[in-house]
Amino acid sequence: MFLFPHTYFSYLSSFLLIIPLPFSLSFYLTDSNPLLSFNSQVREVHLYTDNHRRGMYLQMTLDGRVSGSEAQTPYSVLELKSVKPGHIVIKGQSSSLFLCVGSGGHLRGQRLYTEADCTFRELLLADGYTRFLSSHHGFPVSLASKHSQDRNTVPFTRFLPLRNTLAGESGSEQPPNNQRYFNMDSDDLLGMGLNTMVSPQFSLDK
16 A cells, blocks of 8 residues: 555554663652661661760650660661651650650650651761751650650750661660660760761662
């Protein structure tokens, strides 16, 4: 069958338009929803804080209680994931709870993620410590007592992220027998000989 030139080119153009279609459907944008499985973008750390008399790690237990532990425990292993530039989500590895803060500034661990309560700004300080401020409420993550005047200021509102050195430990209220404790009389108070300090802004994802 003879086709006029304009008819031939019309058929050819239609054929060429059909070919790229399946390939274009194979491209998509990844979802940054923090509810999705935490992947290689996660930083696995212990958050250490101190004042001139005491040092402790932030931990979240199965009942959602947020407290300070003098030693690293499975419940102080935290997973930090960036959800947008400068903003992160913090999740307890053993408790599987998200660290959240309410409108009154009270810290808690909860099973379901809510953006308003469970997203934090990550601020790197000049001394190498980091502050975490509620993106919505403005309260800092703090281990100071509820009635302390330092509740919203230093100390206990700045944290030193230390790389996790607990391997294969299961969740337990009691620290393992080989748990490392801070010796407050030691010249190596921050345990730099035992742990590698890792600032979250400069650490590379595993």
